[in-house]
Amino acid sequence: MxxxxxxxxxxxxxxxxxxxxxxxxxxxxxxxxxxxxxxxxxxxxxxxxxxxxxxxxxxxxxxxxxxxxxxxxxxxxxxxxxTPLVRHTLTRPEATPYDGNWTYWATRKGQATDTPNRVAKLLKKQKGKCTWCGQYFTPSDIAEVDHIVPRSQGGKDEYKNLQLLHRHTRDDKTALDEERLLYS
Structure with missing residues (x-):
């Protein structure tokens, strides 16, 4: 209690x-x-x-x-x-939920207008960064949900097995996963 x-x-x-x-x-x-x-x-x-x-x-x-x-x-x-105290993070003065900066709001709150819930939660979990290249997502980036362990190799469709990647890095990761599957 x-x-x-x-x-x-x-x-x-x-x-x-x-x-x-x-x-x-x-x-x-x-x-x-x-x-x-x-x-x-x-x-x-x-x-x-x-x-x-x-x-x-x-x-x-x-x-x-x-x-x-x-x-x-x-x-x-x-x-x-x-109990550790958690301080409130201030919102940037120029930011509004309707300005189109979905990456800022999803990273901050885990939800954003016109952003799928799964993408927003992963963006918050990853603190706005792509796990593959380590760069921050920008509003103009195309972000894709990827399975860390591919489903073809026994990975499950759960949040702990999901990550958010840039489209170009997801292509690189998928090519590596297919190569590993081919040579294993």
Whole structure:
């Protein structure tokens, strides 16, 4: 629940709020420990529930926590502060969805006016670049959807097997795929 709530609010300025909520939850868990175990040897009893460990976060980074609430089975309580904040990217002032620059809007939003949904999603996934030549798509380019592993060689028609290529690079890739099939 904490992780879902944090993800929902990760797009607004919330780092100070996250720190406050983590502190409030820590105080509540500390009070729970005191009510359960009493005040005698409080620091020792807190160490039964709170650990000093390094945690691997969802974005791949690690973080050292000195008061990490952890159950005996190894389950840890997610902290709000672990959620990476995502900043909003401003739209270019001269850009509108109707100016014909389908590559800008598809790269930005994953959708664009008069652009097939599949093409727009692939363009966003590839960050506006052709995977074969590495150059950015322009509004005048002809972009084609290509299977990374051709269907004739057992590739599936799924997003993880699709890529967006310039028309001329797709021709080169198709020729290489046919050559590999011929000599294998």
């Amino acid at each position: 904490i992780q879902g709530w944090s993800n929902y609010y990760s797009r607004v300025v919330s780092s100070e709020t996250f720190r406050k909520l983590d502190y409030i939850i820590w105080e509540m868990l500390r009070a729970w420990t005191i009510s359960r175990c009493g005040r005698a040897n409080l620091h020792e009893k807190l160490r039964n529930y709170f650990r000093n460990e390094t945690v691997k976060l969802s974005n791949g980074k690690t973080r050292h926590e000195s008061w990490l609430f952890k159950a005996n089975d190894g389950t840890t309580l997610w902290q709000h502060d672990w």
